[in-house]
Amino acid sequence: MNQLAKIKEPGKARIGLYSAGLHTYWDQFEGLKDCLMEYNHFLEKRLAEFGEVYNFGILDSEEGGREAGEYFNAKNVDIVFSHAATYYTSSCVLPVHQICKAPCVVLNLQPTPEMDYMTTGTDRWLAQCVACPVPEISNAFNRAGIPFRAVNGLLGLDYTPGFAKADENTSTRPEAVKAWKEIGEWCMAAAVKHNLQHARFGFLGGYYSGMLDMYSDLTMLHAQTGMDVEILEMSDLDAYLNEVTDEETREKLELINTFFEISGDSPSDPIAKKPTEEQLEWSARVACAQEKMVRDRRLDSVSYYYHGRDDHLEEVQSGFIVGFSLLNAQGVACSGEGDIKTALAMKIADLCGKGGSFCEIVAADFNRDTMILGHDGPFHIAISKGRPILRGMGVYHGKRGSGVSVEAKVISGPVTTIGITQTGDGRLKMNVSEGEAIEAPILLNGNTSTHIRFADKPAAYMDKWFAEAPTHHLALSVGHNAGLFRKIAQLMDIPFAQF
Numbered sequence: 001m002n003q004l005a006k007i008k009e010p011g012k013a014r015i016g017l018y019s020a021g022l023h024t025y026w027d028q029f030e031g032l033k034d035c036l037m038e039y040n041h042f043l044e045k046r047l048a049e050f051g052e053v054y055n056f057g058i059l060d061s062e063e064g065g066r067e068a069g070e071y072f073n074a075k076n077v078d079i080v081f082s083h084a085a086t087y088y089t090s091s092c093v094l095p096v097h098q099i100c101k102a103p104c105v106v107l108n109l110q111p112t113p114e115m116d117y118m119t120t121g122t123d124r125w126l127a128q129c130v131a132c133p134v135p136e137i138s139n140a141f142n143r144a145g146i147p148f149r150a151v152n153g154l155l156g157l158d159y160t161p162g163f164a165k166a167d168e169n170t171s172t173r174p175e176a177v178k179a180w181k182e183i184g185e186w187c188m189a190a191a192v193k194h195n196l197q198h199a200r201f202g203f204l205g206g207y208y209s210g211m212l213d214m215y216s217d218l219t220m221l222h223a224q225t226g227m228d229v230e231i232l233e234m235s236d237l238d239a240y241l242n243e244v245t246d247e248e249t250r251e252k253l254e255l256i257n258t259f260f261e262i263s264g265d266s267p268s269d270p271i272a273k274k275p276t277e278e279q280l281e282w283s284a285r286v287a288c289a290q291e292k293m294v295r296d297r298r299l300d301s302v303s304y305y306y307h308g309r310d311d312h313l314e315e316v317q318s319g320f321i322v323g324f325s326l327l328n329a330q331g332v333a334c335s336g337e338g339d340i341k342t343a344l345a346m347k348i349a350d351l352c353g354k355g356g357s358f359c360e361i362v363a364a365d366f367n368r369d370t371m372i373l374g375h376d377g378p379f380h381i382a383i384s385k386g387r388p389i390l391r392g393m394g395v396y397h398g399k400r401g402s403g404v405s406v407e408a409k410v411i412s413g414p415v416t417t418i419g420i421t422q423t424g425d426g427r428l429k430m431n432v433s434e435g436e437a438i439e440a441p442i443l444l445n446g447n448t449s450t451h452i453r454f455a456d457k458p459a460a461y462m463d464k465w466f467a468e469a470p471t472h473h474l475a476l477s478v479g480h481n482a483g484l485f486r487k488i489a490q491l492m493d494i495p496f497a498q499f
Contacts, residue, residue: 006331013051016080050187069099090140153179197226207338275392287323318403321377354477355383374449419474464499
């Protein structure tokens with residue numbers, strides 16, 4: 001399916017790198033430092049696939065550690081990879097992370113699966129004993145109150161250096177593939193945190209009255225994510241609506257016809273009809289206003305809800321779903337019913353390139369052992385199974401007004417739910433579960449719906465889900481992403497539950 005261009009391209013992580021060694025070795029073993037620097041340059045090249053790399057090079061003394069800490073602070077890095085290149089004393093690296101508070105990931109990556117025991121001398125053995133210092137720094141960091149994570153495995157070179165005594169081409173070994181998957185996830189997690197610290201979330205209108213799980217402490221969101229929340233009024237959007245031209249509306253209508261299938265009447269639901277030309281044109285005009293507002297206010301996300309009283313602004317909100325669905329596909333996470341916490345979950349998934357569609361429980365299918373997740377919109381059309389269908393709704397159930405809604409399902413295959421909730425102590429919390437989206441019938445009622453089969457059968461799955469005090473909304477992402485989302489939660493210091 002065609003993809004819409006992002007309104008804002010997300011920023012990449014700023015990645016710090018150093019390779020730790022012991023200065024005493026350099027005079028004792030000629031060529032050892034050059035050998036370790038070749039590994040360092042390989043790491044720099046690979047890490048550049050994930051962000052902007054700031055490579056300090058070899059760090060081999062306490063003085064060098066202080067210098068490296070200041071260097072990484074000056075570069076304002078989001079994460080630091082501490083490469084255990086050989087044995088080194090923990091006093092070399094402790095100052096780095098006392099000075100620079102960016103998250104630390106230790107790379108314990110052995111260059112070769114096994115040494116050539118008959119030909120390897122102490123000089124080349126020292127290039128292999130990379131795990132030796134990791135327990136020492138684990139202890140030192142723990143006593144200093146410095147959290148760190150480690151990636152263990154093989155370096156993943158795609159060649160064998162001339163100085164090597166054994167085969168070091170390990171790029172296809174599972175220990176290397178797994179390690180680089182983890183490294184990529186840590187870089188993505190750092191990029192997500194970085195982008196959220198520079199994000200503007202719009203809150204348009206208010207909450208659906210009585211949905212107590214939706215109510216959020218906006219100051220708490222600022223404090224725990226770094227994002228900015230801008231309060232928007234419906235009259236703000238109406239002002240942008242007044243600027244929309246007929247030509248802009250026609251162009252948006254062409255875009256809608258490209259990305260959506262226009263339905264006939266639903267065979268099963270009398271309130272779901274073929275959209276009228278007037279409804280589609282109004283949705284296109286409102287979509288133009290929504291995009292103008294997003295661009296003018298430099299928004300990365302919009303949460304919205306408006307409960308009108310047969311007034312013009314109620315008419316404006318009747319055209320919301322199509323435009324906000326398009327914006328989701330353009331990288332602007334849009335959630336209904338004022339659910340800004342789920343907008344945050346959707347934004348996290350989208351920054352990872354995994355979609356993030358607005359969902360709640362539709363029902364359980366106990367014959368297929370699936371949970372059906374969906375909503376009346378907005379949908380993330382970039383992860384749709386085929387073109388989503390637009391239906392005209394005679395009434396938005398539970399809300400005032402009528403308009404056009406989206407009926408669709410997410411691409412079949414591995415999926416991960418991600419929900420952000422707020423706990424009784426005011427903290428954010430991330431709830432995640434992995435499953436498989438399967439092809440199965442859905443209702444023809446203008447709502448998005450996807451059958452998800454989780455490891456547990458529906459009743460057991462809900463037992464675990466509800467125990468985590470979730471909100472009733474969540475984001476649905478494509479792929480199995482629990483490991484990635486866990487890393488994001490760790491870097492953001494948000495409690496994490498997987499079920």
